[in-house]
Amino acid sequence: MRIRLVMPDFFLYTLSMEKTVEKNDEHTIEYYKTRNEELEAKLKWYEEQFRLLQKQKYGASSEKTNEDQMSLPLFNEAEDVADSKVEEPTFDTITYKRKKTRKTREELMEDLPTERIDYEISPEEQVCSCCGEKTHKMSEEVRKELQVIPAQVKVVKHVRHVYACRHCEKEGIETPIVTAKMPSPAFPKSYASPSIVAYIMNQKYTEGLPLYRQESQLKYLGIHLSRQTLANWMVEGANRWLAKIYNRMREHLLQEEILHADETTLQVLREPGRSAESKSYMWLYRNGRDRPPNILFEYQRTRASKHPKKFLSDFNGYLHVDGYGGYDSIPNITLSGCWSHARRYFDEALKALPKGADQSRLTATKGLEYCNQLFAIERECLDKTPEKRYEIRLEHSQPILEAFSAWLKEQTPKVLPKSALGKAVKYCRKHWHKLIVFLEDGRLEIDNNRSERSIKPFVIGRKNFLFSNTPKGAESSAVIYSIVETAKENGLSPFEYLKYLFEQLPNIDTTNKEEIDQLLPWSPTIPLHCQSPK
Known part of the structure; x- marks a missing residue:
């Protein structure tokens, strides 16, 4: 039957x-x-996934909590804990108002270079039409315009003059020859200049413009360069010169006490022994707040834990991470969990619920409210010193965490483990030992959003150029992204900074760490023309 x-x-x-x-x-x-x-139960799970996919595809991407959603009587009552005999921890409700200030057009243009064009009446015409007396300037009428100067290409000939002595040529046994000094080129026996390589790198790694489209653009400027040539310049520039900056940045990064880490996928077509559809990974490591930004990307074939373990072998301190377990086995490191991920699970649980699921909705909303209160406290102490932030967290955040932990234990047997709400509860309980680490040090952050923001430009660029051809190209991309993103966060113009590096690196002792340090993105000796307009 x-x-x-x-x-x-x-x-x-x-x-x-x-x-x-x-x-x-x-x-x-x-x-x-x-x-x-x-x-x-299985049908409910599939229905949850369907509703969640519908929300992700057609709904708003923001995870901002609806204020009306939280205005329930439930959150005006004292929280229940598992043991009713234990005194309920209390916590304050913190309100937060953000002041939005929008700059005027004048303020946005004040840092741009300005050219003045005066329109005056000739001296012969400066005569009053009524009485014939000489007129004077009464006022000025000003009109401002934004002018764009398109990219221009020219050939620069570096002519090195050689000198000799005519007297010695006629009378002497030897003729001294003196050659004028000339800066060493970054790319010997090549038409590539620091400016064109910096321009192409900036277009691809800052603006996300693939090489095949740059190839077309250059043709309109009168330059016929194949994308293979452009790719060779990228690899050569990264491996020969930028890698020296990258390696020194890594040495500085591993001396930090607090780091962030994240990873995302990358497709590399021609990896030995692997199909073109295989997933490779781009790993990101960066330092925390109150430090000159230092961001490093690293390409690896897999997501195995051996990669962060090797990269961070000389690091000893706190590491902000997401829920991925590949970081758990790294020695001498204390992992700090991400509350944004915990909150996201409760937010998704709410979105996945059907109409009429009142009890589950109340439960998911209550879990979300715990997370929101923790973030509200963080916003309040954002501009505080680490010491003051540590004290505020112990006074306000710790009681919330204690109540939240008791609530999670109470909900565990009540929710379906494989439901969206069950996953939210399970995630928090499984990673609780990492989620409470931020209480230990005021310099720590409540989430790992800093690394997510840093890796986002790569994710956006990946949508444009889709893949790397070879592992060598992926490694070069990791180096270039590291330089570009660190330069941006240190207030530098990626193009001007890359151009400056290609001009300076061939003419210094690259084995001297002190000289390399003068070229790092946060160095105070970086010239002003490399700074981005504010």
Whole structure:
């Protein structure tokens, strides 16, 4: 006998019965009751996933909490803990108002170079039409315009003059020859200049413009360069010169006490022994707040834990991470969890609930409210010193965490483990030892959003150029992204800074760490023309 359960058109399940259910067979009835409950739970899970996908595809991407959603009587009451005999920890409700200030057009243009064009009346015409007397300037009428100067290309000939002595040529045995000094080129025996390589790098790694589109653009400027040539310049510039800055940045990074880490996928077409569809990974490591930004990308074939373990082998301190377990086995490191991820699970649980699921909605909303209160406290102490922030967290955040922990234990047996709400509760309990680490040091952050913001430009660029051809190209991209993103966060213009590096690096002792330090993005000796307009 075959029974077909009619489900929504996105889900169809067929159950085969091998035996006939006898009315008085209690064991068989109990079996099918249990089986029916399993199928209903599975159906609810699929429906949750469908609603969540619909929200992700068509709904707003913001995770901002609706104020009306939180205005429930439930949150005006004292929180219940597992043991009613234990005194309830209290916490303050912190309100936060953000002042939005928008700059005027004048303020936005005040740092741009300005050219003045005066329109005057000739001296002969400066005569009053009424009485014939000489006129004077009464006022000025000013009109401002923004002018764009498109990219221009020219050939620069570096002519090195050589000098000799005519007297010695005629009378002497030897003729001294003196050659004028000339800066060493970054790319010998090549038409590539520091400016064109910096321009192409900036277009690809800052603006996300693939090389094949740059190839077309250069043709309109009168330059016929193949994308293979452009790619060779990228690899050569990264491996020969920028890697020296990258390696020194890494040495500085591993001396920090607090770091952030994240990773994302990358497709590399020509990896030995792997198909073109295989996923590779771009790892990101960076330092925390109140430090000159230092951001490093590293390409690896897999997401295995051996990669961060090797990269961070000389690091000893706190590491902000997400929920990925690959960081758990790194020695001498204390992991600090991400509350944004914890909050996101409760937010998704709310979005996945069907209409009428009142109790589950109250539960998910309550979990979300705990997270919101923690973030409200962080906003309040954002501009405080680490010492003051540490004290505020102990006074306000710790009681919330204690109540939240008790609430999570109470909800664990009540929610379906595989439901969206069950996953939210499970995530918090599983990573609780990492989620409370931010209480230990006022310099720590409540989330890992800093690394997510830093890796986002790579994710956006990946959508434009989709893949890397070879592992060598992926490694070069990691180096260039590291230089560009660190330069941006230190207030530098990526193009001007890259151009400056290609001009300076061939003419210094690159084995001298002090000289390399003078070229790092946060160095005070970087010239003003490399600074971005404010």
